[in-house]
Amino acid sequence: METRELMKKATIFHGHICPGIAIGVLVAKYVLEHGFERSSDEELVAVVETDNCSVDALQILLGTTYGKGNLVHNDFGKNNYKIYSRKSQKAVKLALKASVLDRKKLSRDEKIQKLLELEPEDLFDIRDIEFDPPILAQIEESVPCEICGELTMDSRIIRYQDRDICIPCYKEIKK
Numbered sequence: 001m002e003t004r005e006l007m008k009k010a011t012i013f014h015g016h017i018c019p020g021i022a023i024g025v026l027v028a029k030y031v032l033e034h035g036f037e038r039s040s041d042e043e044l045v046a047v048v049e050t051d052n053c054s055v056d057a058l059q060i061l062l063g064t065t066y067g068k069g070n071l072v073h074n075d076f077g078k079n080n081y082k083i084y085s086r087k088s089q090k091a092v093k094l095a096l097k098a099s100v101l102d103r104k105k106l107s108r109d110e111k112i113q114k115l116l117e118l119e120p121e122d123l124f125d126i127r128d129i130e131f132d133p134p135i136l137a138q139i140e141e142s143v144p145c146e147i148c149g150e151l152t153m154d155s156r157i158i159r160y161q162d163r164d165i166c167i168p169c170y171k172e173i174k175k
Contacts, residue, residue: 003029003116010057019108022115023123024057027081027094030120031062034092036085039063042070045084045133049076069137084133091131094124145169 006025011017036044039062046064048055051073058064058081064071079096100123106114115123142151145166152166160170 001032006057006061007116010060013060014053014056017112018053019111019115020053021057022112023079023096024054025061026115026118026120026123027054027083028057028061030094030124030126031083031092035088035090036062036083036092037087039068039070042068042136043085043087045070045072045086047072047074047082047084047134049074049078049080051075052079054079054081072134082129084131086133089131091129091133092126093129094120094126097123097125147173 003025006029007017007022010021010025010028014021031044032038038044044062044064046055046058046062048058048071055071055073059066059071062083066073081094082091083094084091100115100118120126138155141154143154143157143164144150145152145157146163147165147169150166156167157164158167158170160173165173
């Protein structure tokens, strides 16, 4: 799929066109053109270090989503993307180059245009990394919190003073 088609699909999913979507499209483009396949389940895993618009492009174009457990967010504030293929046991990291936009005062549209004129290799430092993906998503029982009564994943329940309580209730008690 060419960049223009990927951009259209990502923009529809995201809701508007922006530089972040263009960045995510170029991540997806590189991944799809280098032996990785879109994920219908958890075959592909994306570990992202940002929560910006680019992540929406990965969700729609690569099939990596929070709901399936194959999109992991590490809140480091960096445009870094690690992609793992469980099928091929390949892994790659794409890190946005600092010099690409030269911090010039470009309009939003100028930034988008400039990004889309680039190849992923021009935009990112790209390197193969060790294949060490996060574990598969775990399906867990939900149990009620003994304070608020809300169902909570069993692994997130805290045993405190002989009661099973959720994290928000525990934090409230500990104030």
